Amino acid sequence: MLDITFIKENPQLVIDSMNNKGEKNAQLVQRLIDKDEQWRQLVHQIDVLRAKSNKSAKQIGALMAIGNKEEAQTIIQETSRSKSIIKELEKQLNIIAEKRRSLLLRIPNVAHISVPIGHSEEYNQVYSTWGTINTQSWLKPHWDILEKQGWLDFERGVKVTGAGFPFYLGPLAQLQRALIHFFIDEANKVGYVEMQAPYLINEDSARGTGQIPDKEDMMYEIPRDTFFAIPTAEVPVTNFHRGEILFEEQLPLQYVCHTPCWRREAGSYGKDVRGLNRLHQFEKVELVHFVKPDESYETLELLREHVESLLQKLGLAYQTLLMCTGDMGFTQSKKYDLEVWSPGQQRWLEVSSCSNFEAFQARRMQLRYRKDEKVTEMVHTLNGSGLALPRVLSATIETYQTENGLVRVPDILKRYIDREYL
RNA sequence: GGAGAGGUGGCUGAGUGGCUGAAAGCGCUCCCCUGCUAAGGGAGUUUAUGUGGAAACACGUAACGAGGGUUCGAAUCCCUCCCUCUCCGCCA
Numbered sequence: 001m002l003d004i005t006f007i008k009e010n011p012q013l014v015i016d017s018m019n020n021k022g023e024k025n026a027q028l029v030q031r032l033i034d035k036d037e038q039w040r041q042l043v044h045q046i047d048v049l050r051a052k053s054n055k056s057a058k059q060i061g062a063l064m065a066i067g068n069k070e071e072a073q074t075i076i077q078e079t080s081r082s083k084s085i086i087k088e089l090e091k092q093l094n095i096i097a098e099k100r101r102s103l104l105l106r107i108p109n110v111a112h113i114s115v116p117i118g119h120s121e122e123y124n125q126v127y128s129t130w131g132t133i134n135t136q137s138w139l140k141p142h143w144d145i146l147e148k149q150g151w152l153d154f155e156r157g158v159k160v161t162g163a164g165f166p167f168y169l170g171p172l173a174q175l176q177r178a179l180i181h182f183f184i185d186e187a188n189k190v191g192y193v194e195m196q197a198p199y200l201i202n203e204d205s206a207r208g209t210g211q212i213p214d215k216e217d218m219m220y221e222i223p224r225d226t227f228f229a230i231p232t233a234e235v236p237v238t239n240f241h242r243g244e245i246l247f248e249e250q251l252p253l254q255y256v257c258h259t260p261c262w263r264r265e266a267g268s269y270g271k272d273v274r275g276l277n278r279l280h281q282f283e284k285v286e287l288v289h290f291v292k293p294d295e296s297y298e299t300l301e302l303l304r305e306h307v308e309s310l311l312q313k314l315g316l317a318y319q320t321l322l323m324c325t326g327d328m329g330f331t332q333s334k335k336y337d338l339e340v341w342s343p344g345q346q347r348w349l350e351v352s353s354c355s356n357f358e359a360f361q362a363r364r365m366q367l368r369y370r371k372d373e374k375v376t377e378m379v380h381t382l383n384g385s386g387l388a389l390p391r392v393l394s395a396t397i398e399t400y401q402t403e404n405g406l407v408r409v410p411d412i413l414k415r416y417i418d419r420e421y422l
Numbered sequence: 423g424g425a426g427a428g429g430u431g432g433c434u435g436a437g438u439g440g441c442u443g444a445a446a447g448c449g450c451u452c453c454c455c456u457g458c459u460a461a462g463g464g465a466g467u468u469u470a471u472g473u474g475g476a477a478a479c480a481c482g483u484a485a486c487g488a489g490g491g492u493u494c495g496a497a498u499c500c501c502u503c504c505c506u507c508u509c510c511g512c513c514a
Contacts, residue, residue: 043472047483054483057495061440076494083494245469366470373451373467 001364002107008033017110020325022119025106032103039100042093049086053079105213109360112297112334116324123324127336130308131317134343138403141344142394143275145401146172152276164265164273164280171407171422175396176283176389178416180258183285183386186310187256192287195257197236200227205239208365210331220262229262233286234383238361241290245376246369252299253290256386258283276390277349283389289382292369293359296380297334300356303384304336307352310387313412316395317341319348333358336384340391344398349391354384 007014007029015026056079063072111117116125146152151172157165168176188194206212206228211219220229230236237257246253261284272278287306291299304320311318321337328335332355339348359378362368368376400408407422 040472043483047472050484051482053494057493058440060494064440072494079494376469 001104001360002109003359003363004032004036004104007104007107008036014107014110017325018108020111020117021108021328021330022326023108028103028106032100032107035096035100035103039093039096042089042096046086046089046093049082049089053082053086105364108330109333109357111325111328111332112356114322115328115334116322118324119326121324121327124327124337125322125324127320127322128308129317129319130312131315131341133317133341134399135346136343139343139398140401141275141342142397144344145397145405145407146275148405162280164278166276166279172393172397174417175409175413175422176393178413179387179389179392179396180283180285181416182314182413183310184256184258186313187285187287187306187386190306192254192256195237195240195255197230197233197240197257197259199230199236199259200225201230201235201239202227205235205242208239208242209235209361210364211235218263218265220264230259231263232261232284232385233257233259234288237286237288238381238383239365241367242365244367246290246367246379248292248369248371251290251292251369251379252295255288256285257288258285260284276394279390285386285389287384287386290367290379291382293377293380296356296358296382299380299382300334300336300354303382304338304354307338307354307384307386311338311340311351314392314396314410315412316392316399318351323353328355331355331357331360333360338387340395342391342395342398344394344401349395351387351391351395352385355382357381357383 002014011029011033015029018026018029056075060072060075060079063069063075116123118124143152149171151169153167153169154163157163157167160167184194200222203212203226206216206219211228211231216228219231221227222229236259237255240255241253260281262281265278265280276282287303289296289299289303308318308320318338318340321339323332323335323337335353335355337350338352338354340351342349358380361381362378367379367381369379371377396410397407400410402408409417409419409422
């Protein structure tokens, strides 16, 4: 959610930004401004009436106290009339306030000046690449290796739950656990606070990070208790501070949190869903920052560098993309995607996206810090995956496979898996 | 899940229909006094939002777990829900 005052002062900037993001409803801006004007007028009208009736109520109290019942009665009669007017206006106000808010929620975040403008992925810029892109033809996709070894069981997953809920077995399960451990250890080293969070969230939290309204279809729902299964740790971790006013000295705050993630992923198919490419349940280590506004872009670079360092230490080739306006989503002001090279599939796989939301999330969930005695200000939030496990697993398996069908243990993981081969 | 007791400002804690956006204490900020330290005195100290103002600020409105209701008037009465504590049940 953007600041209404900012929108009113910079309507054209917001409209341009919407166009750049490929949002077609740029006329929303004017509708919002109009609705806000209506809302303001009505609020004022009601406030004046309420002030009047508050005054009368006080008078009545005073008259009753001295026993002057007749005069009190007269005033009561007068007030009851304006009371019904207030009730009527309040009804209108509710409707208008709701409209205003829903319009406001439909305005996307403004892209940062450094973000390339463009409508589709070909405008994304390759920010950096690292490692050797292995294109040898004998390299197998991970599903061949895993199937042969019996380390990944989709069929029983279907039996027990459904498609997209595989079982990980033996060395693969061990590798995943090692990677999670490694990611958290690395985050701890650079000052992230380790956190374990709820896997179910309530509606207020889903609203806080913007899963509802609109994107509830991505989440699994537990209707009896009105919970949702988290689609990412971003939701509980960011909502951790929802509605708070933080002290300036508390900032910056940074958390690392490993959770499973559940996504309904309706409508996906084909090569995208082979093997570990896309699942309904997967593990992820998430990094979340709460910072002062003037630090958020610097923090975004630190976050990106940290996530890149994970891939480097694992020896996985990757590229970092600076996402263009049209490819970066509603809530972000700047976003990097990290894609790891999958030698067996000969393609890039997204394993992380690191985003700055500026105050967009914070404003929606009223997360502020005290700037000085009088002034509070919205904090800036950022997050990035560090990292999403399934595709890192497949890239690791494919990168470290040998020609005789074995998989070597990456050196960095030998402190968790003390042997040469999986 | 059952029974009981509760949910008030940064904290403790008053407040059962009007003079309470909220006593008192603690904490914190600023000022005064005091040759260190200690002690003392004074002022200030929730949030959101509207109007006016360049601003400082002024004046309103709303909020005492959340949402409804009764009333001219609700922290206070009624209803629903949420949460906390104690006991029981169940359980890792």
